[in-house]
Amino acid sequence: MMVDDTQADRVVPPTGFTATLTLFSAAAMAFLAVFALALSLATGRLADRWGDELARSATVRISAPEGQMAAQTQAALKVLQTTTGVARARALDNDEQRALLEPWFGPDLPVDMLPIPQLIEVIEEGQGFDAQGLRLRLAAEVPGAVLDDHTRWRQPLVNAASRLRLLGWVSLLLIGATTAAIITLAANAALAANAQVIGVLRQVGARDAYIVRAFVRRFTLRALAGAGAGMVLGCLAILLLPAAQDAGGFLTGLGFQGLSWIWPLVVPPLAASVAFWATGAAARRMLKDLP
């Protein structure tokens, strides 16, 4: 289409509201598609991170009378060190526990003066540990220990992230369908506005295929140019977004990372393909209705 019969689209007037409409709609849709793509990829990364990181760790909480806290902590660590699937386990020190509580109680919390449970961080390896077996062992050997493998609150987070990812892909599909609809409408409007052009072409012996090709070529190139501009603007807008801070790292940065910057490049050819098929179908349908 790019090299064959470059004369063909000369017969279609190069200006007019349909040209502007196609360019603008393709640019706007590509801009939105880049954001939807960024959202999908970011939520994908978020879901993976939550799923992976939380699945690879667990917490043992020890609540014991003050005199037994150290002994029970040592006993729990011993149990954990001999548990298959546990890479390492370590008791959090007072500073770490204070840091965990700081958002709720402020920076000067006297952790050592309060009856706060001791937390042990457990990092898994391989296929992970048998949570049920570990609970039974801890119940038998460390009466004050409670194992939290994060399942209870990890699963809703992973579900939420997966829903967000799905939402991103649905948005992309909707944007694609809307692009097709708008370009089809623009093509129909262009064909209607150029009824005289079509009449002249048919009068001088143009085949339907020639007329279709002329409009398809013009609209495909317009959609490609519009979507290219929209994609560039979308990428610039994403680049200009504030970088993810450590404090907000939980929500990860909305944008592309590494090779995922290739994905926006797919948007203009996709928009052009949509324009190609939508315009072709509209033109063939219209010509079929002419005597």
Add this chain to the structure above:
Amino acid sequence: MIELENVAYSYGGGDLLSDISLELQPGSFHFLTGPSGAGKTTFLKLCYGALTPTSGTARLFGTDRREMQRDDIAMARRRIGVVHQDCMFLDHMSVADNIALPLMVSGRDLLGEAANLKELVTWVGLSERAKARPPELSGGERQRAALARAVIMSPDVVLADEPTGNVDWEMSQRLLRLLIELNRMGKTIMIATHDLALIRSAKAHVQARVLRIANRRLQLAGADL
């Protein structure tokens, strides 16, 4: 070449043409006359395949119109040059490009045809206006441009629908001379017109058959024409 056999055409429940039979012989010259609304344009449309007869048979270069696919009709139109009274152009292209349009849509090499195009533009007297846009042309210039576009593919038949309707007498004589010249080159010509003076002036230069549409039927015109 073009044959109509007992052709009738109806539209909206009413008959526009009935029992029309005619064969356009190669190299013949015809005038088609009749009052406004008599069906001259409909008749021409049947001749170049824009309409399909309601009954009877229209044959374009030996093929029944009903059996022709859309591409066949497009190919037939390359052999039939048509000039309309309200000749339509692609206003965003130059006059020369509009004249070359039939070459363009048929995939001919425009560079290879450049000399022919130039000669044709000169023949219709539009050398100075070749780069102008159609809206800049006068009525007579538009008609001549339309005639040049109609003949650039060297068609077998030229059909002209009121080609002198929007031009003055001098310009209508000039257009007539061009059509007579084409006829002398062997082209079949049919001119639909209600301008009887034009027909009379043409008969001094060419052997023309004058047909009249009256009461939906085609008749040979009287001796007064």
